Amino acid sequence: MTDTKDCAALQAREHARCAALMAGDAEALDPMLADDLVHIHLNGMADGKASYLAGVRDAYRFRGLSRGDLTIRSYGDFAVMTGPLSQQLEVLSTGQVMDVRAMTTQTWLRQSGEWVLNTCHSTPLQS
Template sequence: MTSEVSRLEEAEARRCAALMAGDASALEAMLAADLVHIHLNGRIDDKIGFMAGFRDTYLFRQVTRGPLNIRTWGDSAVMIGPLTQRLAIRTTGEEMAVRAITTQTWQRSGGEWLLTTCHNAPVSG
C-alpha cells in the first residue's frame, strides 16, 4: 500500500469521524471550495448546501466504510467503496438507514487531500 493511499484512508476516516462528532469546522476544512455532493435521491449540493444540511438537518449516528478501492494519479485520487450510515433528522428525530456505493474524488492541495466530489448510489437489499 502506498503512503498516499494510507493518507487517503486516514482522510476518509477523519471525515467519517467529523460527521459522527458533528464537527462542522473539521469537516469543512476537508472539503474543496468547489465540492459537488450527489445524494442518494439525486439532489446535488455544493459545499455551502452540503454544510447547511450537515449543520441544520442531519445528525450522523453511524458512518461506516467498507473496503476502499483507491487509485491515485499525482495530486488526484478516486476512492470507491461501500458506505453505510444511520442518520437522524434533527427536527423530527426520524432515523434513516443508508446503504450505498460511494465514488469520491480527492485533490491534494497544500499537502492535504480535499474531497472534491462525492456521488452516492443506493444499494438494494
Template sequence: MSDIAELEAAENARCNALMNNDVDGLAAMLADDLAHVHLNGNVDGKDAYLAGVRDRFRFLSVRRDNLQIRVIGDTAVMIGDLIQQTRTLETNTDFDIKAVTTQVWARQNGKWTLNTCHNALPA
C-alpha cells in the same frame, strides 16, 4: 505515510467529523467547489452540504467498507460501501443508508481535500 494511508486517514477523519457534528473540521476537508450528489440525486455545493450537516441531520454512525483507492498524481478516486445511520432533526426520525460511494480527492498544498462525492444505491 503512503498516499493510500493518507487518503484512508482523511476519509476516516471525515466520517468522524460527521459523527461528532464537527462542521468546522469537516469544512476544512472539503474543496471550496465541492459537488456532493445525494442518493436522491440532489446536488449540493459546499455551503449547502455543510448547512445540512449543521441544521438538518445528525450522523449516528458512518462506516466505509471495501474501499478501493486509485491515486493518479495529485488526484485520487475512492470507491466503496457507505453504511450510515442518520437522524433527521425535523422529525427526529432515524434512517439507515447503504450506498456505493465514489469520491474524488485532490491534493493541494500537500493536503488531500474532498472535491466530489457521488452516492448510488447498490445493485
C-alpha cells in the same frame, strides 16, 4: 500507479471526515472539502460546500457511519476512492431515522499538501 503513501493518507483523511460527520463538527469538516465540492446524495439532490456543511450543522445527526473496503487509485494530485458506505442518520426537523447502504465514488484533490474531497456520488445498494 497508486502510491501506498497516498492510499494511507487518503484512508486517514476519509476516516477523519467520517469522525467529523459523527461528531457533527462542520468546522473540522470544512478544510477537508474542496471549495467547489459537489456532493450528490442518494435522492439525486446535489449540495455544494456551503449547503453540505449547513446540513451537517443544522439538518442531520449521524448516529452511525462505516466504510467497507475502499479501493483507492491515485494519479499524482488526484485520486478516486470507491467503496461501500453504511450510515444511520436522523433528520432533525422530523426525527425520521434513515438507514443508508450505498456504493460511493469520491474524487479527491491534493491542495497545498492536503487531500480534499472534491466530488462524492452515492448510489443505493439493493437489499
